[in-house]
Amino acid sequence: MIKTSKSESIAANINIGVVGGAISACAIAILLHRAGANVKIFERSKGNLEDRGVGLTMKISTLNEAIRRDLIDADMPYVPVWQRTFGRKHTSKATYSTPWNDYWKQPIAFHANHWGVLYRSLRKRVPDNIYQAGSEVTHLRENDDQTVSIRIKNKNWQTFDLVICADGYESLGRKTLYPKSEISGAKYFLWRGMIDESTLPIPSMYESCIPFFGYPYGHGFVYYVPSPKYGAEVGKRRVNWAFHETIANKNIPGITPDDKGFVRKGLAPGEASVEQAAYCHKIAQKYFPTYFSDVVTATKQPFIQPVRDWNVPSYVRGRICLMGDGATLSRPHIGGGAGKAIDDAIALANSFEKHKDLDVALSHWNDERCAAGTEVWEMGRTLGYHLVESTPDWDSMDSKSMDTWWKNIMKDRKWFWVDEVVDWHPTENARSCSKLC
Numbered sequence: 001m002i003k004t005s006k007s008e009s010i011a012a013n014i015n016i017g018v019v020g021g022a023i024s025a026c027a028i029a030i031l032l033h034r035a036g037a038n039v040k041i042f043e044r045s046k047g048n049l050e051d052r053g054v055g056l057t058m059k060i061s062t063l064n065e066a067i068r069r070d071l072i073d074a075d076m077p078y079v080p081v082w083q084r085t086f087g088r089k090h091t092s093k094a095t096y097s098t099p100w101n102d103y104w105k106q107p108i109a110f111h112a113n114h115w116g117v118l119y120r121s122l123r124k125r126v127p128d129n130i131y132q133a134g135s136e137v138t139h140l141r142e143n144d145d146q147t148v149s150i151r152i153k154n155k156n157w158q159t160f161d162l163v164i165c166a167d168g169y170e171s172l173g174r175k176t177l178y179p180k181s182e183i184s185g186a187k188y189f190l191w192r193g194m195i196d197e198s199t200l201p202i203p204s205m206y207e208s209c210i211p212f213f214g215y216p217y218g219h220g221f222v223y224y225v226p227s228p229k230y231g232a233e234v235g236k237r238r239v240n241w242a243f244h245e246t247i248a249n250k251n252i253p254g255i256t257p258d259d260k261g262f263v264r265k266g267l268a269p270g271e272a273s274v275e276q277a278a279y280c281h282k283i284a285q286k287y288f289p290t291y292f293s294d295v296v297t298a299t300k301q302p303f304i305q306p307v308r309d310w311n312v313p314s315y316v317r318g319r320i321c322l323m324g325d326g327a328t329l330s331r332p333h334i335g336g337g338a339g340k341a342i343d344d345a346i347a348l349a350n351s352f353e354k355h356k357d358l359d360v361a362l363s364h365w366n367d368e369r370c371a372a373g374t375e376v377w378e379m380g381r382t383l384g385y386h387l388v389e390s391t392p393d394w395d396s397m398d399s400k401s402m403d404t405w406w407k408n409i410m411k412d413r414k415w416f417w418v419d420e421v422v423d424w425h426p427t428e429n430a431r432s433c434s435k436l437c
């Protein structure tokens with residue numbers, strides 16, 4: 001049994017292996033290494049992860065806590081987003097000042113980030129001597145003395161007091177603990193892309209705002225994220241866009257559903273064929289207001305993100321923890337994967353600080369984070385149903401019917417965290433709307 005003296009952290013001197021080397025892995029490794037644990041990270045990829053990834057959205061309180069804990073730079077660039085609008089094509093001609101018709105506005109509160117920028121800020125706090133790139137973990141074994149052994153591809157076994165699987169959507173930890181668990185797919189997917197802000201004809205349309213454009217097969221959206229090179233400097237940011245597309249009864253070049261009708265395989269940036277890119281551009285031009293379809297069409301290489309999810313019944317078994325996407329992957333409608341991964345890591349470090357017995361610390365963490373994971377997983381499914389699989393007739397909606405529609409979807413839940421910042425939210429109607437958001 002691992003216990004500590006009164007003054008010592010439970011983490012002090014215990015041996016911890018972390019499987020994976022991205023967002024949740026770096027966050028937990030930094031915190032537990034500082035608390036005195038002997039941490040080793042095993043990341044499968046050899047190359048620099050920083051060069052990959054596009055946009056993501058994060059809760060403001062998570063970013064503030066990550067700064068307070070010195071997980072990321074206090075001046076890490078971000079783009080604040082305070083409002084979501086729902087727009088559609090004008091029935092008459094669009095003009096420069098009104099390129100589409102907004103029929104609903106809603107206060108929201110998140111900071112848009114770039115995956116590479118966030119990763120860079122975390123990774124530089126992980127000492128190089130504890131980060132082993134090019135090390136794929138192939139096996140996990142629980143031993144009789146409560147330790148856990150892992151096998152690194154083409155290398156020997158190594159044994160730890162605790163193994164944290166922060167290994168994302170293909171998690172070996174999840175497959176080992178829940179061998180019968182299946183990743184759920186969806187009968188829709190996301191077209192995605194990114195272009196430079198400098199290429200936009202009316203950049204102000206997206207300032208502080210995330211416009212949504214409904215269509216019969218889901219919706220599109222667009223927001224600014226910082227550029228890895230120039231940060232959040234106006235004029236030099238990146239424009240992150242996406243739209244969903246359902247797959248049933250369609251002939252989408254190169255995209256074939258499995259026998260359940262799910263889209264399992266995506267397209268990485270750079271992989272789209274000429275036919276696929278042309279198809280994506282054509283859909284955008286057919287259904288969306290010109291100014292959004294222009295952004296899509298300006299993207300020479302759109303890519304495809306499949307939609308999948310799962311949620312495990314427990315984040316802990318013995319001395320194995322599952323964390324981040326390895327434990328709960330929610331559909332992307334929530335936009336909170338990276339934030340939830342950092343929240344998981346901070347909560348585990350907090351539990352280590354609070355409790356003096358390792359099993360007690362793990363059990364408290366499990367109760368807290370498993371419940372949080374289940375909530376986002378369920379909400380991702382609900383939003384996917386209403387925003388993509390069973391959309392309202394967007395053209396007939398107005399501000400009042402949108403309020404009712406949203407209230408019925410959310411019931412008592414909150415999305416995009418306005419309540420956390422309601423006292424200083426910059427939009428006028430944040431306080432009156434916070435119940436709806």
Ligand SMILES: Cc1cc2nc3c(=O)[nH]c(=O)nc-3n(C[C@H](O)[C@H](O)[C@H](O)COP(=O)(O)OP(=O)(O)OC[C@H]3O[C@@H](n4cnc5c(N)ncnc54)[C@H](O)[C@@H]3O)c2cc1C
Pocket residue numbers: 019020021022023024025042043044045049052053054055056057115135136137138166167168169170171172323324325326337338339341
């Ligand atoms: C390179 C990259 C780019 C991303 N870009 C975006 C983005 O632009 N927008 C967005 O919303 N989300 C993005 N994500 C996903 C996002 O990071 C997660 O949804 C969220 O942050 C939770 O992260 P995680 O650390 O739990 O899992 P992940 O980010 O999936 O990281 C898991 C890590 O574990 C490693 N790994 C997996 N299996 C093994 C193994 N057996 N042995 C060793 N290592 C293993 C993987 O290589 C990966 O680096 C990206 C993920 C990665 C890895």
